[in-house]
Amino acid sequence: xxxxxxxKNLSFAYEGVKEQLKNINLTVLKGEVVVLTGPSxxxxxxxxxxxxxxxxxxxxxxxxxxxxxxxKKLSDIPSWERGRYVGNVFQDPRSQFFANEVAGxxxxxxxxxxxxxxxxxxxxxxTARELKIADILDExxxxxxxxxxxxxxxxxxxxxxxxxxxxxxPSANLDMKAAQNLAEILLGLKREGKTIFIAEHRLHxxxxxxxxxxxxxxxxxxxxxLPREAAALAAxxxxxxxxxxxxxxxxxxxxxxxxxxxxxxxxxxxxxKAFGRHCVADDLTFSCRPGEVIAxxxxxxxxxxxxxxxxxxLMKEDSGEVSFAKRKLKASGRRGLIWYIMQDLDSQLxxxxxxxxxxxxQKRTPERxxxxxxxxxxxxxxxxxxxxxxxxxxxxxQRLALGVALMNESPVIILDEPTSGLDxxxxxxxxxxxxxxxxxxxxxxxxxxxxxCALSTCSRALHLQDGRLADDFKxxxxxxxxxxxx
Amino acid sequence: MSGEKAKEKRIRRVNVLAxxxxxxxxxxxxxxxxxxxxxxxxxxxxxxxxxxxxxAKTGLGFMAVYLICHLWLQINLNLGLRFPSPMTxxxxxxxxxxxxxxxxxxxxxxxxxxxxxxxxxxxxxxxLTVIVILRFMPSVMAEFADVKDAMRIxxxxxxxxxxxxxxxNTMEYVIVPMVFRSLIIADELASSCIVRGIxxxxxxxxxxxxxxxxxxxVLMAGALIxxxxxxxx
Numbered sequence: 001x002x003x004x005x006x007x008k009n010l011s012f013a014y015e016g017v018k019e020q021l022k023n024i025n026l027t028v029l030k031g032e033v034v035v036l037t038g039p040s041x042x043x044x045x046x047x048x049x050x051x052x053x054x055x056x057x058x059x060x061x062x063x064x065x066x067x068x069x070x071x072k073k074l075s076d077i078p079s080w081e082r083g084r085y086v087g088n089v090f091q092d093p094r095s096q097f098f099a100n101e102v103a104g105x106x107x108x109x110x111x112x113x114x115x116x117x118x119x120x121x122x123x124x125x126x127t128a129r130e131l132k133i134a135d136i137l138d139e140x141x142x143x144x145x146x147x148x149x150x151x152x153x154x155x156x157x158x159x160x161x162x163x164x165x166x167x168x169x170p171s172a173n174l175d176m177k178a179a180q181n182l183a184e185i186l187l188g189l190k191r192e193g194k195t196i197f198i199a200e201h202r203l204h205x206x207x208x209x210x211x212x213x214x215x216x217x218x219x220x221x222x223x224x225x226l227p228r229e230a231a232a233l234a235a236x237x238x239x240x241x242x243x244x245x246x247x248x249x250x251x252x253x254x255x256x257x258x259x260x261x262x263x264x265x266x267x268x269x270x271x272x273k274a275f276g277r278h279c280v281a282d283d284l285t286f287s288c289r290p291g292e293v294i295a296x297x298x299x300x301x302x303x304x305x306x307x308x309x310x311x312x313x314l315m316k317e318d319s320g321e322v323s324f325a326k327r328k329l330k331a332s333g334r335r336g337l338i339w340y341i342m343q344d345l346d347s348q349l350x351x352x353x354x355x356x357x358x359x360x361x362q363k364r365t366p367e368r369x370x371x372x373x374x375x376x377x378x379x380x381x382x383x384x385x386x387x388x389x390x391x392x393x394x395x396x397x398q399r400l401a402l403g404v405a406l407m408n409e410s411p412v413i414i415l416d417e418p419t420s421g422l423d424x425x426x427x428x429x430x431x432x433x434x435x436x437x438x439x440x441x442x443x444x445x446x447x448x449x450x451x452x453c454a455l456s457t458c459s460r461a462l463h464l465q466d467g468r469l470a471d472d473f474k475x476x477x478x479x480x481x482x483x484x485x486x
Numbered sequence: 487m488s489g490e491k492a493k494e495k496r497i498r499r500v501n502v503l504a505x506x507x508x509x510x511x512x513x514x515x516x517x518x519x520x521x522x523x524x525x526x527x528x529x530x531x532x533x534x535x536x537x538x539x540x541x542a543k544t545g546l547g548f549m550a551v552y553l554i555c556h557l558w559l560q561i562n563l564n565l566g567l568r569f570p571s572p573m574t575x576x577x578x579x580x581x582x583x584x585x586x587x588x589x590x591x592x593x594x595x596x597x598x599x600x601x602x603x604x605x606x607x608x609x610x611x612x613x614l615t616v617i618v619i620l621r622f623m624p625s626v627m628a629e630f631a632d633v634k635d636a637m638r639i640x641x642x643x644x645x646x647x648x649x650x651x652x653x654x655n656t657m658e659y660v661i662v663p664m665v666f667r668s669l670i671i672a673d674e675l676a677s678s679c680i681v682r683g684i685x686x687x688x689x690x691x692x693x694x695x696x697x698x699x700x701x702x703x704v705l706m707a708g709a710l711i712x713x714x715x716x717x718x719x
Contacts (some may be wrong), residue, residue: 049677053681054677054680054681057680058680059677078685079680079685080680080684080686080687081683081686082681083681083682086681088678088681088682090674090677090678094625094671095625095670095671095674095675095678096674096675096678097678098596098675098678098679098684099595099596099597100592100595100596101595101596103597103693104595104597104598104600104693104694107693108597108682109682109683110693111690111691111692111693112684112686113683113686113688114686114688114689114690114691115691116691117691117695120691120692120693121693124693138494138498142624142628156682157682309635312639314635314638314639335638335641336641339639340635340639342632342636344667346666346667346670347629347632347635347663348632348636348640348663349662349663349666350636350658350659350662350663360640360659361640361641361642404640408641
């Protein structure tokens with residue numbers, strides 16, 4: 001079979017940083033689906049950037065070795081020609097989209113490759129029909145769900161009909177159903193003989209698509225698995241490698257440790273909220289006891305983040321009430337008491353270093369400084385104390401955000417997708433930290449699409465659908481949670 | 487939802503060059519108008535245009551900010567107050583009439599804007615810069631909304647008094663995450679454009695055709711006449 005990508009003795013270091021890739025040798029054949037996985041910082045994204053030519057052209061650094069696309073040296077292909085061979089889908093479509101509406105976004109590549117107006121129209125319409133997004137061509141991309149945005153991103157790459165697709169964590173923000181839809185699209189591309197190269201932490205949706213799984217650690221190819229071999233890895237070994245599970249059905253369930261005798265501390269009654277005609281919270285009623293860790297699950301746009309923001313007082317409900325310790329609270333009174341950690345952590349870090357992050361907005365006293373140090377120690381962040389918060393990894397940032405909540409002594413913490421984009425090891429770290437907080441009596445609500453994290457952290461689930469509380473149940477098996485998340 | 491669709495349909499019909507021309511006129515009137523009332527009238531006309539194109543609510547927001555600043559500036563000047571600085575109000579007053587047509591430009595499909603700019607004898611770099619700036623605006627607004635939420639959680643926006651008491655702190659809390667996020671978005675956007683051939687020097691056509699209709703001509707002629715009158719008088 002024809003060799004499509006050939007990488008020989010490749011090493012790369014970003015300017016002023018230690019080597020990110022070390023002596024990579026890799027051959028990918030036409031029609032192959034190769035999954036790159038491994039711990040965060042292992043070099044996965046860098047390797048995808050090598051293949052699409054962004055390294056070292058845009059992300060500068062020292063590159064040695066050869067990269068050949070279809071037998072041609074990549075460095076001999078002009079930057080704008082590379083897109084004819086390689087279509088790209090990035091992790092966050094928000095920052096990938098150049099156009100503000102779907103049609104323009106799909107057309108963008110075609111326009112750059114000199115097609116005339118008629119050809120562009122035909123290509124956009126054909127691609128949109130193929131990917132079942134023909135009815136949203138005029139929509140603004142920012143109003144689409146994550147699943148639809150990812151579909152548009154694939155359509156945008158597809159419109160140029162490249163032979164190779166390079167994807168960097170395309171499922172990071174997708175719910176289970178959208179991830180399944182993504183899998184179907186990938187399967188379709190594979191059947192057409194396209195070569196797909198995916199850097200990914202979540203492996204379960206790739207089980208029937210991947211031909212090979214390459215494990216990259218510290219910039220080196222440390223192992224290579226067939227999907228069935230990856231699925232057969234013992235949980236302990238998988239944990240050591242920091243990998244996510246390939247199969248979800250048999251994941252273990254966390255025993256419920258919350259004291260069921262205790263009275264509910266947080267009570268939500270008849271909460272309603274609508275944006276125009278679109279109802280995002282429909283008569284939501286539930287209560288939470290101290291020490292409970294509750295997964296808030298449901299498809300994209302079910303109203304999960306809205307619920308989180310309403311509880312935290314960032315958004316006013318249209319009607320209904322929220323009480324804490326039998327005391328009814330207005331939205332403004334809930335702020336600080338119910339702490340909301342947004343999915344995008346970069347928007348909520350204000351400090352110059354970790355201590356400063358915990359103490360920003362508070363009067364510095366020796367007691368507070370001691371407390372901040374103790375919190376950093378409990379979150380295993382002391383060694384990074386001098387660093388700027390933005391330089392931390394995703395998992396470390398998540399723990400720091402928890403630290404800020406602890407510093408503010410919030411008894412209720414809501415986390416919005418805390419493990420999106422995290423590898424298995426970091427996911428387990430965050431999960432462990434959340435369980436520890438619950439043991440101390442905090443109520444934790446975790447909005448998540450990540451079933452692995454939900455199973456290893458939560459004992460109860462609230463299932464939202466179209467703004468309604470479709471189900472409120474104790475998690476007894478992976479299958480039970482999967483049934484509502486799929 | 488049907489209202490939204492109708493609104494989008496209306497903005498799609500307008501030639502983006504007409505909107506761009508009105509933006510240039512707004513700059514001229516904002517800085518060169520001989521009398522304060524000319525600028526006020528021009529801003530009211532811009533509000534009318536926004537309303538016709540289906541953005542009355544946003545237009546009202548702009549008008550409210552504009553009029554409050556005018557009013558507050560007059561109070562400060564009459565009472566000889568130096569806080570908040572009259573300079574700040576003057577700056578906002580001059581900016582609002584420019585932001586109104588820019589808002590309309592951002593609402594038009596960016597592909598159509600690209601097509602419009604390609605019709606002008608501008609170097610590709612200039613065209614791209616304008617498009618990227620306009621593309622960036624909604625992203626920055628969305629980021630700002632997130633930062634604002636994060637500040638509210640942390641208690642940095644507990645009351646207007648707190649903000650006024652520590653304006654520099656408030657500014658820093660906004661700027662630090664915004665700068666970081668903007669850098670990340672700019673990086674990702676640039677790489678996404680490069681891998682889709684934006685640097686290709688070939689002659690390019692677009693998905694949209696930016697055609698000139700009689701209504702666009704009337705709009706541009708009207709804007710020109712008013713601008714010349716207001717700037718000269």
